[in-house]
Amino acid sequence: MANASRQAAWEFWGAELKRRREEAGLTQEALGRRVFVSGGYIGQFEQAIRKPQLDVAVRIDEVLQTDGFFERTWRKLIDDKRYPDYFAGAAELEPLATKICEFEPMIVPGLLQTPSYAQSLLLGGNPLATDEYIEDKVRGRLDRAVILKDASRPVYWAVLHEAALRVPVGSPSVMAEQLEHIARLTHERKILLQVLPFAAGAHPVIGKSLRLMEFEDAPPTVYTEGLYSGTLLDDPAVVKRVQQDYDLLRAAALSPEASRALIESAAEDHRRCVSTT
Structure with missing residues (x-):
């Protein structure tokens, strides 16, 4: 589904939510209390500014007695086969964000991956997958x-x-190309990037992938990912705590200049492995 038609469909979802809420005689605040979100969030859902999580859509059906309408429509709209189900909601939010901050403990984030790196990573986790499946997943990351x-x-x-x-x-050539790509993005001032060195030691969020997203007209959201699972968090207290954790990560990390030097040095190390094989 093209972005424009998908957005139009979400606008329909929001308009239906408003119509059925008003038919039930509920204000945005009243419905929000019953589905455990704020009334402001209900307003953002109705205007298609923000997309609800699946559990919220399910609770809306229960409160408004809509026989699964909002859950079924949500699943159809969010069902982009390029992404796992647990990540689709976060992928929908990315283009709307004004700021994205993320931490990755073991791999390069999807937004920074080269085609060869993404392909190697996907093949590592799906050794029996078809070429078509891998190519589709790689294309999804490049599109993002x-x-x-x-x-x-x-x-x-x-x-x-x-x-x-x-x-x-x-x-080694895939790794060298990937790290050179990241260094180039920092040189072109398209991204800010820091490296948390081994010498920094342990940190509470090490081992956890996390992403903070800020928006023009909506509250910030946190996305965290585990094994075949992902969670979008928008509780203000939780988001504030994650922001504090991320600030501590940045404070412990190398400066952007020192980080670029380390990335370029690591790329050279991988290049040397290529030349000796």
Whole structure:
């Protein structure tokens, strides 16, 4: 589904929510209390500014007695086969973000991956997959990365653990190309990137992938990911705590200049492995 038609469909979803809420005699605040979100969120759902999580859509059906309408429509709209079900909601939010901050402990984030790196990573987790399946998933990641090329691109600030520079994904040439790509993006001032070195030691969020997204007309959201699972969090207290954790990560990380030097040095190390094989 093209972006424009998908947005129009979400606008229909929101208009139906408003119509059925009013038919039930509920204000936005009243419905919000019953489905455990704020009344402001209900308003944003109705205006298609923000997309609800699946559990919220299910509770809306229960409160408004709509026989699964909002859940079924949600699943159809969010069902983009390029992405796992648990990530689809976060992928929908990315193009709307004004700022994206993320931390990855072991791999390069999807928005920064080269085609060869993405392919190697996907093949590692899906050794029996068809070429068509892998190509479709790679295309999905490259499509997402377009937001970093737009003139109106969001501020993008990533912190990578040094392990992401060292742990091989694919061949040494794939790793070298990937790290050179990241260094080039920092040189072109398209992204801000810091590396959390091994010397920084342990940190409470090490081992956890997390992403903070800020928006023009909506509250910030946190996305965290585990094994075949992902969660969007928008509780203000939780988001504030994650923001504090991310600030501590940035404080412990190398400066952007020192990080670029380490990335370029790691790329050279991988290149030397290529030349000796």
